[in-house]
Amino acid sequence: MAIWFARSRNLVSSLRHNLCTSTILIKRDYSHRPVLTTSHQLPSTVFSSPFVASLLRHESTAVEKQPDELVLHSDDQEEALQELDFPGGKVGYTSEMKFIPESSSRRVPCYRVLDEDGRIIPDNDFVPVKEKLAVRMYEQMATLQVMDHIFYEAQRQGRISFYLTSVGEEAINIASAAALSPDDIVLPQYREPGVLLWRGFTLEEFANQCFGNKADYGKGRQMPIHYGSNRLNYFTISSPIATQLPQAAGVGYSLKMEKKNACAVTFIGDGGTSEGDFHAGLNFAAVMEAPVVFICRNNGWAISTHISEQFRSDGIVVKGQAYGIRSIRVDGNDALAVYSAVRSAREMAVTEQRPVLIEAMTYRVGHHSTSDDSTKYRAADEIQYWKMSRNPVNRFRKWVEDNGWWSEEDESKLRSNARKQLLQAIQAAEKWEKQPLTELFNDVYDVKPKNLEEQELGLKELVEKQPQEYPPGFHV
Amino acid sequence: MAALLGRSCRRFGFLSSGHGARSVSTETGKSLNLYSAINQALHIALDSDPRSYVFGEDVGFGGVFRCTTGLAERFGKNRVFNTPLCEQGIVGFGIGLAAMGNRAIVEIQFADYIYPAFDQIVNEAAKFRYRSGNQFNCGGLTIRAPYGAVGHGGHYHSQSPEAFFCHVPGIKVVIPRSPREAKGLLLSSIRDPNPVVFFEPKWLYRQAVEEVPEHDYMIPLSEAEVIREGNDITLVGWGAQLTIMEQACLDAEKEGISCELIDLKTLLPWDKETVEASVKKTGRLLISHEAPITGGFGAEISATILERCFLKLEAPVSRVCGLDTPFPLVFEPFYMPTKNKILDAIKSTVNY
Numbered sequence: 001m002a003i004w005f006a007r008s009r010n011l012v013s014s015l016r017h018n019l020c021t022s023t024i025l026i027k028r029d030y031s032h033r034p035v036l037t038t039s040h041q042l043p044s045t046v047f048s049s050p051f052v053a054s055l056l057r058h059e060s061t062a063v064e065k066q067p068d069e070l071v072l073h074s075d076d077q078e079e080a081l082q083e084l085d086f087p088g089g090k091v092g093y094t095s096e097m098k099f100i101p102e103s104s105s106r107r108v109p110c111y112r113v114l115d116e117d118g119r120i121i122p123d124n125d126f127v128p129v130k131e132k133l134a135v136r137m138y139e140q141m142a143t144l145q146v147m148d149h150i151f152y153e154a155q156r157q158g159r160i161s162f163y164l165t166s167v168g169e170e171a172i173n174i175a176s177a178a179a180l181s182p183d184d185i186v187l188p189q190y191r192e193p194g195v196l197l198w199r200g201f202t203l204e205e206f207a208n209q210c211f212g213n214k215a216d217y218g219k220g221r222q223m224p225i226h227y228g229s230n231r232l233n234y235f236t237i238s239s240p241i242a243t244q245l246p247q248a249a250g251v252g253y254s255l256k257m258e259k260k261n262a263c264a265v266t267f268i269g270d271g272g273t274s275e276g277d278f279h280a281g282l283n284f285a286a287v288m289e290a291p292v293v294f295i296c297r298n299n300g301w302a303i304s305t306h307i308s309e310q311f312r313s314d315g316i317v318v319k320g321q322a323y324g325i326r327s328i329r330v331d332g333n334d335a336l337a338v339y340s341a342v343r344s345a346r347e348m349a350v351t352e353q354r355p356v357l358i359e360a361m362t363y364r365v366g367h368h369s370t371s372d373d374s375t376k377y378r379a380a381d382e383i384q385y386w387k388m389s390r391n392p393v394n395r396f397r398k399w400v401e402d403n404g405w406w407s408e409e410d411e412s413k414l415r416s417n418a419r420k421q422l423l424q425a426i427q428a429a430e431k432w433e434k435q436p437l438t439e440l441f442n443d444v445y446d447v448k449p450k451n452l453e454e455q456e457l458g459l460k461e462l463v464e465k466q467p468q469e470y471p472p473g474f475h476v
Numbered sequence: 477m478a479a480l481l482g483r484s485c486r487r488f489g490f491l492s493s494g495h496g497a498r499s500v501s502t503e504t505g506k507s508l509n510l511y512s513a514i515n516q517a518l519h520i521a522l523d524s525d526p527r528s529y530v531f532g533e534d535v536g537f538g539g540v541f542r543c544t545t546g547l548a549e550r551f552g553k554n555r556v557f558n559t560p561l562c563e564q565g566i567v568g569f570g571i572g573l574a575a576m577g578n579r580a581i582v583e584i585q586f587a588d589y590i591y592p593a594f595d596q597i598v599n600e601a602a603k604f605r606y607r608s609g610n611q612f613n614c615g616g617l618t619i620r621a622p623y624g625a626v627g628h629g630g631h632y633h634s635q636s637p638e639a640f641f642c643h644v645p646g647i648k649v650v651i652p653r654s655p656r657e658a659k660g661l662l663l664s665s666i667r668d669p670n671p672v673v674f675f676e677p678k679w680l681y682r683q684a685v686e687e688v689p690e691h692d693y694m695i696p697l698s699e700a701e702v703i704r705e706g707n708d709i710t711l712v713g714w715g716a717q718l719t720i721m722e723q724a725c726l727d728a729e730k731e732g733i734s735c736e737l738i739d740l741k742t743l744l745p746w747d748k749e750t751v752e753a754s755v756k757k758t759g760r761l762l763i764s765h766e767a768p769i770t771g772g773f774g775a776e777i778s779a780t781i782l783e784r785c786f787l788k789l790e791a792p793v794s795r796v797c798g799l800d801t802p803f804p805l806v807f808e809p810f811y812m813p814t815k816n817k818i819l820d821a822i823k824s825t826v827n828y
């Protein structure tokens with residue numbers, strides 16, 4: 001017992017020591033002491049309403065100072081009377097029996113920069129975007145729209161077996177990508193092809209994956225839209241939801257150990273936050289102090305499941321604090337807000353070696369996928385509202401146009417070029433042959449084990465014997 | 477993903493429920509496809525037991541394969557509901573409900589996504605009774621999950637994970653081959669006093685249509701059925717694969733080989749006697765499943781029959797199964813245990 005207490009006391013004093021050193025740093029960057037230790041130091045009254053602190057968060061990208069210095073200066077004797085000396089840090093006592101409420105009376109506000117008409121809201125705190133960057137962002141958002149439209153149609157025509165659009169989420173896709181460094185490692189869910197587009201994945205490369213042809217990096221093994229690019233630091237998409245989150249913590253930890261000037265960035269939907277892996281990912285990143293930016297696209301729906309059936313918290317943003325992770329809620333249909341928040345989060349993650357959580361409020365305007373008909377479970381006017389009044393691409397376009405950086409002529413040129421390029425890409429992708437049959441057996445392991453060698457041999461014999469039984473276009 | 481099935485399939489036909497289903501009355505019913513038969517079974521289950529519940533991801537609006545259509549409207553949102561996207565939660569919640577004496581009929585959207593619930597199934601559901609000395613049980617739990625290939629499902633909408641669950645004492649594993657079978661076996665699974673994993677061949681959801689009696693009936697678990705009689709070789713399979721095997725039997729017949737085809741229906745605990753009796757008659761055995769051959773349930777059947785019929789066997793047991801690779805999208809036609817692969821194996825086993 002004695003040892004136990006001594007240990008915990010030492011831990012507290014070492015935490016204190018760390019706090020002091022980090023306090024000095026605070027003045028220079030917008031850091032403050034680790035959230036974990038501060039909450040243990042809070043006086044009970046503050047501790048019982050932590051929501052106040054989170055409500056204050058959004059006035060700037062800087063993390064709010066919390067009123068914990070008060071406790072730091074109280075003398076030891078008094079503290080001993082008022083605090084529970086607990087492993088990991090002292091906890092203040094209170095004689096008031098008060099439960100922390102299930103939510104704060106006010107919902108966490110949503111950080112935005114542009115109003116609905118694409119005008120910058122005065123006195124706003126954001127990272128400026130210059131003409132060249134802004135135009136490129138707009139171009140990519142529009143290209144993503146064209147790509148979605150054409151691939152969706154190709155699926156309807158039966159040319160590809162499946163597709164899934166990002167309609168309504170173009171700003172999150174492109175603005176988050178624009179805010180990252182190309183060295184940041186992206187672990188996507190599946191509704192973020194814009195990140196790959198931004199990084200230089202060509203329309204041909206997208207088409208090759210969807211057609212599963214010989215040029216597809218995934219060698220035709222996965223369903224359409226399961227892109228991946230080692231060259232572009234974009235992990236290959238896997239359909240199982242949320243599995244990428246704990247992996248992102250591991251990726252971030254590796255970057256940390258190698259002292260890289262980069263972080264892991266992982267995307268997840270609102271539905272995905274219900275999986276156990278969401279908890280694992282956030283908790284690991286926090287405990288391991290891994291530079292990871294978690295971006296949750298809260299688009300209101302997980303297939304037919306409305307967010308009210310998914311969680312009863314005030315969305316995702318409030319979950320950060322429970323893990324000791326900084327978080328911000330941002331208007332996901334405001335490209336400038338997304339850009340600013342992701343850039344700042346990335347900066348914090350890399351310079352302070354810590355995870356950050358972003359909840360981007362948006363809407364899945366399209367069906368879940370080509371296998372879904374969302375009119376079965378949601379109101380048409382809800383879709384219409386988000387498609388028209390809250391359209392992220394139109395909003396950003398207004399801002400770019402108001403700055404005189406974009407014209408009607410640029411618009412039609414861009415769209416018709418993108419269209420042409422895509423149609424060409426699809427035609428070419430369709431003509432490519434498939435991977436040779438041997439690729440069925442490669443990459444299961446680094447080298448083919450004996451059982452697979454035998455199976456390959458057996459299969460090739462069969463195909464040569466009865467070629468009519470197998471689809472054409474595969475080199476045996 | 478429902479549209480997965482809307483597209484044309486390379487495979488055709490399906491194997492209808494035979495005459496042998498003992499509890500199925502001769503009363504003819506309506507023509508139903510497999511998902512509608514499942515839907516009918518769920519209606520009956522909810523109707524016949526007020527303490528039964530149906531839930532899972534997207535089941536409220538009818539499920540991505542339409543199996544739960546109309547249930548929430550009829551039985552209310554307290555008994556039929558969407559859950560958060562969390563398979564371990566779905567199964568764990570179901571275990572809790574079942575442990576309190578309810579029937580929890582849970583849906584995992586795709587068998588490929590059952591793995592987050594593996595711990596709840598293997599360490600919890602399967603051992604609930606045993607570890608408590610039968611003080612507690614969660615026998616009211618039934619886990620439904622669509623499984624198997626559909627032509628374009630790739631890695632994560634095609635898997636056949638039955639073998640993992642066949643390695644777990646304490647649960648039952650059931651796979652129906654047709655609409656009528658699906659209804660009767662599902663009702664038995666729901667009412668069985670043990671947790672059951674019920675895999676539904678999603679390729680057949682729309683494809684398979686047959687007359688399904690409208691009344692409440694059950695088909696016994698752990699009883700295999702000889703769905704085609706023959707003398708030269710015994711073929712054992714389950715679920716959608718039986719359709720392919722049946723076609724191979726027909727082709728073999730044209731070449732003068734008489735095949736006996738057995739639907740195992742329940743893989744755990746399985747009906748060894750029916751298979752044994754058949755192999756003792758034919759002297760040959762072929763097993764076929766979509767899952768990878770290594771460690772597949774075919775291996776278990778093969779070993780058991782070798783133990784029981786060693787002196788009666790005239791040829792080695794043959795297995796025609798999926799390859800030892802992940803399920804590959806464009807290579808699916810090569811990966812699959814096709815009719816021709818089965819026919820080849822039938823011939824070489826008979827001519828051994």
Ligand SMILES: Cc1ncc(C[n+]2csc(CCOP(=O)(O)OP(=O)(O)O)c2C)c(N)n1
Binds near residue numbers: 271
């Ligand atoms: C483990 C797992 N369970 C179920 C599914 C089936 N599924 C695919 S997408 C999806 C909904 C995901 O919703 P959300 O995370 O909100 O992302 P969104 O589609 O809205 O972008 C579900 C249930 C899956 N892919 N993986």
Ligand SMILES: [Mg+2]
Binds near residue numbers: 269297299300301302
């Ligand atoms: Mg969603």
